[in-house]
Amino acid sequence: MFFLLNLVHREKVAKNFFNQKHIKGMLINLLGELPRERRGGNRVGPKNDETRNCIKRFIESITCTESHYCRSKTSVRVYLPCDLNFKKLFDHYLRRVPQPMHVKLSYFRKFVNANYNIAFGTPLTDCCSTCLRTKEQLKVATLDVRQNHQINYNNFTVVAGTSTDKLRPKNMFSYLWTEIDARKDSNTIASALQHALKNFDFDPSKETVRLFADGCGGQNKNTNMMAMLAYWLLEESPKHITQIELIFPIVGHSFIPPDRIFGLIEKDIKKMPVIVEISDYDDLIRKHSTIRKIGIDWDVFDWRTQAKRVIKLPSSWHFEFNKAKWFIFYRKDKNVLVEGEPNYCSDVGQAKSICKKKCSIPSMAPEKLPLGKGIKGDKSTINVLLSNHYGANWRSLPELNFYKEYLKTASASPEETVDSLENCQNAENDCFFI
Known part of the structure; x- marks a missing residue:
């Protein structure tokens, strides 16, 4: 039984091969060449090239910074401000590009992760006074x-x-x-x-x-x-x-x-x-x-x-x-x-x-x-702290008016005794x- 089935299978394969070869020969004789195969292939990709280029231009227009804690100078990972996330970045993209270039958040996230090594930073907690003062002089920012x-x-x-x-x-x-x-x-x-x-x-x-x-x-x-x-x-x-x-x-x-x-x-x-x-x-x-x-x-x-x-x-x-x-x-x-x-x-x-x-x-x-x-107590150390971060002329900065008024009021005063029964x-x- 197995031998008989094997013969039938071989006969079908040979017949199909003959028919396929025969048809190709007829097409070449009639047309001079075989028709181009149009089935399958990537039909959607070329249509999205313009959208991908739009996302690429948007991402590359953003100013990123290197990590303060990079272990290697050759690291290519860059960081965006810590107050951003993918949703905010995506919303910003939708506001900047025309409607035909809009995509879903999942597509936007997948494209960025696949083509860029970008992360979102964390707030600085131990930045030195010199770095912070220089940074604040370049852009109006303030002390945390x-x-x-x-x-x-x-x-x-x-x-x-x-x-x-x-x-x-x-x-x-x-x-x-x-x-x-x-x-x-x-x-x-x-x-x-x-x-x-x-x-x-x-x-x-x-x-x-x-x-x-x-x-x-x-x-x-x-x-x-x-x-x-x-x-x-x-x-x-x-x-x-x-x-x-x-x-x-x-x-x-x-x-x-x-x-x-x-x-x-x-x-x-x-x-x-x-x-x-x-x-x-x-x-x-x-x-x-x-x-x-x-x-x-x-x-x-x-x-x-x-x-x-x-x-x-x-x-x-x-x-x-x-x-x-x-x-x-x-x-x-x-x-x-x-x-x-x-x-x-x-x-x-x-x-x-x-x-x-x-x-x-x-x-x-x-x-x-x-x-x-x-x-309660002397708060004059704030004056030293502000001078270290913003320079000796920090009082001229309008965004620091709160601290100027504070230092006018701050003075050494005895702490008030509170009638309490527990610490x-x-x-x-x-x-x-x-």
Whole structure:
């Protein structure tokens, strides 16, 4: 059987070969040559030559730089500014070329990666003063204050909602101020939170406001904050709000929304190679949160003085203030009763007044504090830093007006003593979760 099939196969091959050879001979006799084969081949490539040339001209028109950390002088890898990425580069290409030359992002990326050794750089962190000064003289750029850690720009964020709510500017409020304006103490934090509570649209069906914050004694967990919350509940809260719960999570734990907003802001800041003006930070924060500037949208009030005058010392309270993790404020007639619980699941304590004898919550009238009193210590080293980067005539540069005003205000001043019950880290970001 196998032998028979093999003979049949050979017969078909020979027949096909004969027919093919016979037909070719006839065509040559009739036409003088064989017709050109037009099947298959690259039919699309030639049509895209003009598009590829357009992309090539665009890429080669961009000014690239070599890496500051190249291990070999023969390296051909070049870098684009760190604030760019493929999407931004592609959008720039679409704006510069006519419509017929537009392509998809995937095609653009594939062509660039296949024909060019280009990457996106990272912000410089250790550039020497000489290089930076020369660079800044060639193009108007400025000093990255945050990376030099000379001036603190504080961001106290209040997040309204639940841990599952989407982070949007309408429910996130960033209270911003520099250390020139005010210290980051309990007066400033309490004033910012009071402004947030006064301007928040509470659901009329809700009777309880629940607040979450870290237990930093110098900012959140202190008698000044307690005095402000008691005053707001009694004098300024909507009538349907009758109770406040202030909860301090276990040390090391925090809520996701505030951490996420700080993470998004930090991610955007890392993409900026140079930051000099406060407005640059404002623009970054504004993408994720509603910003509220001190002295424009809100003011700082002296809650410390009023708390010392009206509120008892924590050692005289009817519960152990330091051990309490859950504070409950009740509005009752013309007074506010406070209950403190050391655990989150037990409600066994008693609610009593925290006011001194012959003192009441409505009698508190905190005065507005002037701005510009927040500087601690001598900041004259900034003058040396700016001189190293921009030269001795740095004061003539208009983009550095912020630092000129800062140095006028900066002076050595004793640090203010803060009534705190716990140690607090002087972080740049703080938050409250409602």
